[in-house]
Amino acid sequence: MLIRNNPDIDFDRLSDSIRARLKRYAQGEEQRPPEFDLSKRPVRRQAAVVGSLAELLGLEDQELVEQAYLLLLHRPPTPEELAHCLGELRGGEDKAQVLAWISSSAEADRQREPFRQLRGNRLKRRLVRLPLIGGMVATLLTWALAYPYRRYVNAHLNQLYRLTRDHKAAFADGLAQQGTALRETQDAIELDKAREQAQAEQVAQQLTEQRAAFGQQLAEQRATFEQQLAEQRATFEQRLAERDRKMQAMQQETTLLKLRVSQADRPPRAESAAIIPSQFSTDASAEAGQTPESLADEALYIALEAHFRGSPEAIEARLAYYLPLLKEHAAWRQASLAAADIGCGRGEWLQLLRREGIDCLGIDLNAHNVQACQEAGLHIMKADALQWLASQPADSVGLISSFHLIEHLEPERLFLLLRETARVLVPGGLMILETPNPENLVTGATNFYIDPTHRRPLPPALVEFLVDYYGFGAIRLHRLNPVADQLALQEGSETAKRCNHYFYGPQDYAITAVKPGAEGSAQPTPP
Amino acid sequence: MSGVLRIHQLAAATAVGDGVTTGIFFTRKLLRALGHDSEIYACSIPPALGAQILPAQRLNQGQTDLLLIHHSMGHDHDHLIERRGCPKVLVYHNITPAEFFERGSPNFHYSLKGREQLARWREHFVAAIGLSPYNSEELAAIGYQRIATLPMLIELEKFVAKASREPSGWTLDPRRPLLLSVGRLVENKRQHLLLEALWHLKRMSPDGRPPQLVLVGGTTSPDYAQALQAYAERLNLERDVVFPGKCTDDELRWLYEHAAGYWCASAHEGFCMPLVEAGFFGVPVLAFATSNIPATLGEAGLLIPEPSPRLMAAATLETLEQAPLREQLIAAGRRNLERYSEASLLPRLAEFLAEVMGSRTHSAKPHSIETLS
Numbered sequence: 063m064l065i066r067n068n069p070d071i072d073f074d075r076l077s078d079s080i081r082a083r084l085k086r087y088a089q090g091e092e093q094r095p096p097e098f099d100l101s102k103r104p105v106r107r108q109a110a111v112v113g114s115l116a117e118l119l120g121l122e123d124q125e126l127v128e129q130a131y132l133l134l135l136h137r138p139p140t141p142e143e144l145a146h147c148l149g150e151l152r153g154g155e156d157k158a159q160v161l162a163w164i165s166s167s168a169e170a171d172r173q174r175e176p177f178r179q180l181r182g183n184r185l186k187r188r189l190v191r192l193p194l195i196g197g198m199v200a201t202l203l204t205w206a207l208a209y210p211y212r213r214y215v216n217a218h219l220n221q222l223y224r225l226t227r228d229h230k231a232a233f234a235d236g237l238a239q240q241g242t243a244l245r246e247t248q249d250a251i252e253l254d255k256a257r258e259q260a261q262a263e264q265v266a267q268q269l270t271e272q273r274a275a276f277g278q279q280l281a282e283q284r285a286t287f288e289q290q291l292a293e294q295r296a297t298f299e300q301r302l303a304e305r306d307r308k309m310q311a312m313q314q315e316t317t318l319l320k321l322r323v324s325q326a327d328r329p330p331r332a333e334s335a336a337i338i339p340s341q342f343s344t345d346a347s348a349e350a351g352q353t354p355e356s357l358a359d360e361a362l363y364i365a366l367e368a369h370f371r372g373s374p375e376a377i378e379a380r381l382a383y384y385l386p387l388l389k390e391h392a393a394w395r396q397a398s399l400a401a402a403d404i405g406c407g408r409g410e411w412l413q414l415l416r417r418e419g420i421d422c423l424g425i426d427l428n429a430h431n432v433q434a435c436q437e438a439g440l441h442i443m444k445a446d447a448l449q450w451l452a453s454q455p456a457d458s459v460g461l462i463s464s465f466h467l468i469e470h471l472e473p474e475r476l477f478l479l480l481r482e483t484a485r486v487l488v489p490g491g492l493m494i495l496e497t498p499n500p501e502n503l504v505t506g507a508t509n510f511y512i513d514p515t516h517r518r519p520l521p522p523a524l525v526e527f528l529v530d531y532y533g534f535g536a537i538r539l540h541r542l543n544p545v546a547d548q549l550a551l552q553e554g555s556e557t558a559k560r561c562n563h564y565f566y567g568p569q570d571y572a573i574t575a576v577k578p579g580a581e582g583s584a585q586p587t588p589p
Numbered sequence: 590m591s592g593v594l595r596i597h598q599l600a601a602a603t604a605v606g607d608g609v610t611t612g613i614f615f616t617r618k619l620l621r622a623l624g625h626d627s628e629i630y631a632c633s634i635p636p637a638l639g640a641q642i643l644p645a646q647r648l649n650q651g652q653t654d655l656l657l658i659h660h661s662m663g664h665d666h667d668h669l670i671e672r673r674g675c676p677k678v679l680v681y682h683n684i685t686p687a688e689f690f691e692r693g694s695p696n697f698h699y700s701l702k703g704r705e706q707l708a709r710w711r712e713h714f715v716a717a718i719g720l721s722p723y724n725s726e727e728l729a730a731i732g733y734q735r736i737a738t739l740p741m742l743i744e745l746e747k748f749v750a751k752a753s754r755e756p757s758g759w760t761l762d763p764r765r766p767l768l769l770s771v772g773r774l775v776e777n778k779r780q781h782l783l784l785e786a787l788w789h790l791k792r793m794s795p796d797g798r799p800p801q802l803v804l805v806g807g808t809t810s811p812d813y814a815q816a817l818q819a820y821a822e823r824l825n826l827e828r829d830v831v832f833p834g835k836c837t838d839d840e841l842r843w844l845y846e847h848a849a850g851y852w853c854a855s856a857h858e859g860f861c862m863p864l865v866e867a868g869f870f871g872v873p874v875l876a877f878a879t880s881n882i883p884a885t886l887g888e889a890g891l892l893i894p895e896p897s898p899r900l901m902a903a904a905t906l907e908t909l910e911q912a913p914l915r916e917q918l919i920a921a922g923r924r925n926l927e928r929y930s931e932a933s934l935l936p937r938l939a940e941f942l943a944e945v946m947g948s949r950t951h952s953a954k955p956h957s958i959e960t961l962s
Contacts (some may be wrong), residue, residue: 063894064894065878065892067883067888067889068917069888070920076914079907080900080903083793083906084903087789087903090792096789096824098820099816099820100812100813102819102820103816103818103819117873252677254639472906
């Protein structure tokens with residue numbers, strides 16, 4: 063009875079109930095309604111728009127025929143009837159005659175005849191179609207009806223004028239409507255265009271935004287990457303610095319250890335005068351085998367020095383220049399070690415100081431020099447100058463001198479020498495550095511290179527700057543040992559004067575400087 | 590399948606409030622909800638939809654990953670389908686069989702042509718969507734493969750939170766129950782059976798206040814509509830039946846809100862949207878079980894297997910008099926909506942698109958109807 067599509071519904075009970083209802087219904091009144099029939103639909107009479115023959119005659123062509131059928135027969139013409147009537151009209155037949163034909167049918171006879179005037183036309187139609195006399199009748203009728211026909215034609219022309227006027231107006235209306243429609247279409251197109259443009263702008267905007275976002279993202283990624291790189295680099299450099307520091311510390315420790323080993327048996331400073339020579343001679347012979355330079359090379363250096371530097375007496379005479387400085391800066395008196403001469407060579411400065419009552423320790427690496435000094439009874443130590451300095455306590459030496467040593471050093475070692483000297487000197491302690499003067503072009507270009515162990519000439523300005531940089535004060539430049547006057551040009555002219563300056567000027571110079579800090583002055587702060 | 594796809598829709602004709610057009614809009618909503626770019630293109634666009642639908646000639650097939658082509662009645666735009674190079678999916682809305690139209694009428698012609706096109710275009714489509722099981726079966730019968738049944742038809746939101754308006758000038762008696770039927774007055778809808786059922790119902794009603802029937806719908810077959818009105822006169826139902834013609838949305842909403850039952854006597858329905866709409870408004874449905882109607886209703890409504898107006902009248906009185914039965918029918922109608930909801934359709938549509946696009950890139954092996962529907 064019903065399709066069981068829902069488990070919630072009790073279909074058996076429902077079907078029983080429906081069955082009972084239908085049973086009750088079957089016992090009652092009539093149950094069969096009339097059957098539905100598609101053909102049984104109300105037929106509606108079509109009414110003509112026109113109501114009179116005069117109105118009908120005012121129409122033309124198809125409209126005339128359709129309205130004539132509706133008015134006379136109450137139905138539209140069949141396609142065949144329409145074609146026949148239009149053929150007649152378009153062939154020149156009189157409208158009244160066509161209407162007469164429509165109204166002459168048997169069907170029209172069954173209709174109530176509304177227009178008796180058409181009966182005359184029907185008679186006329188029959189007469190003009192009679193054989194032989196038909197033509198004559200037509201002519202007579204034409205004559206008889208000429209005037210009314212003329213009136214009809216005039217009326218018709220008048221109607222045509224009115225129709226033309228109405229059509230013109232209708233045409234103008236139509237044009238206006240079409241114009242409106244065209245404008246609306248145009249507006250719609252404009253709207254569409256605007257919409258498309260807006261969409262395009264939106265897309266462009268989106269693109270710009272995406273591009274900006276992408277650019278920002280890229281910049282952020284780049285920044286992050288660079289930051290990571292910088293961090294890694296910093297970490298790496300830190301590790302490197304740490305390693306360097308450790309290595310340096312290890313080297314220093316090694317140096318200290320070596321020095322401690324070498325000085326382990328050194329007697330107290332007061333007794334050193336007697337002991338040091340033999341002590342160092344032992345050291346010198348012990349380390350002779352370890353030095354890279356052979357004893358033969360060291361002998362060559364001694365010979366070179368003897369040949370070019372001058373006699374010990376001459377040198378002592380030159381060194382005497384510095385003695386007044388020792389009086390000016392007497393801090394050496396309070397120091398635990400009064401003076402040290404680094405690279406002491408044959409010991410001329412040591413000899414000179416000894417005569418002045420100052421005990422000076424000579425430091426030299428050359429075994430021949432060490433030996434010569436020992437033989438002269440001077441305090442001498444065969445050691446690397448820098449290592450020796452590094453092993454000294456701070457503020458412990460009153461005077462540190464170095465004659466013609468710094469031009470043998472690589473820049474890094476020179477810097478180290480200055481830093482360590484600044485550290486080791488007592489406040490107020492004096493430093494003397496003497497070196498060939500390259501301002502004398504002969505010295506700078508030729509004589510300097512007589513010593514093959516010289517590294518590079520050091521212009522006074524450089525050394526002066528470095529000394530200042532490492533915190534020394536009271537810095538003075540001493541231009542020394544000019545060429546003998548008799549060898550110079552006679553200064554009769556500016557050219558001779560300049561030539562003397564460049565070629566016969568001081569051959570050496572010295573920088574003297576004092577470690578600040580004595581008598582309330584600030585301690586030097588080596589970088 | 591990943592990323593945003595450009596999945597557009599194309600239809601030969603669109604119309605305001607038309608079932609096919611409503612389905613197209615709903616499908617666009619689903620596609621956009623899945624994150625795809627989706628536009629609607631059509632050859633015929635009513636001015637009121639000009640802002641939402643683009644002209645077919647503006648469709649750029651090079652920028653279309655998948656084109657859903659809606660097909661209902663036949664049309665003369667064959668080139669639209671045959672010349673589009675992008676991958677295409679047929680969305681089949683069903684075609685009323687030609688036998689329901691007068692021979693020689695345009696509907697008769699386009700009904701035949703629509704089915705002929707359906708068979709001819711089979712090779713043009715990579716897959717097909719039947720909007721109802723009935724449609725999918727027809728597609729399978731003519732050799733389509735990779736068919737999914739997805740009823741993407743109903744925009745239920747159009748009824749939500751909107752005002753209704755009582756139709757004025759109709760001869761409705763508020764004391765009498767209101768029965769409703771919505772659809773064009775045309776032979777295959779068989780509204781004459783409803784008049785007959787009303788005639789029986791009037792005689793079965795014990796209290797002398799039988800329901801009134803409102804037959805909403807425009808006329809596409811004037812002869813049938815005239816005969817229907819004449820039949821109502823012959824059955825003396827002039828004061829029991831109302832032919833209001835087409836209704837506005839708010840009038841229709843009022844009718845659904847006040848209806849005690851919904852009748853459907855149709856001989857052929859590809860889907861029949863009003864059956865689901867009645868469920869939305871809590872109106873019990875009584876229908877003859879033809880074509881897709883049982884599938885559309887599911888567990889909802891009372892399905893009468895043979896076209897018996899007497900049975901329909903008796904069953905209707907049961908639904909009017911038995912409150913529990915009435916409640917069960919209303920609940921089933923509401924449950925039925927879930928099958929057509931966005932939440933239910935979205936994953937199925939996504940799965941279908943993944944299958945289709947996946948096979949476009951990986952293999953061309955066709956699937957049978959069972960695997961997708």
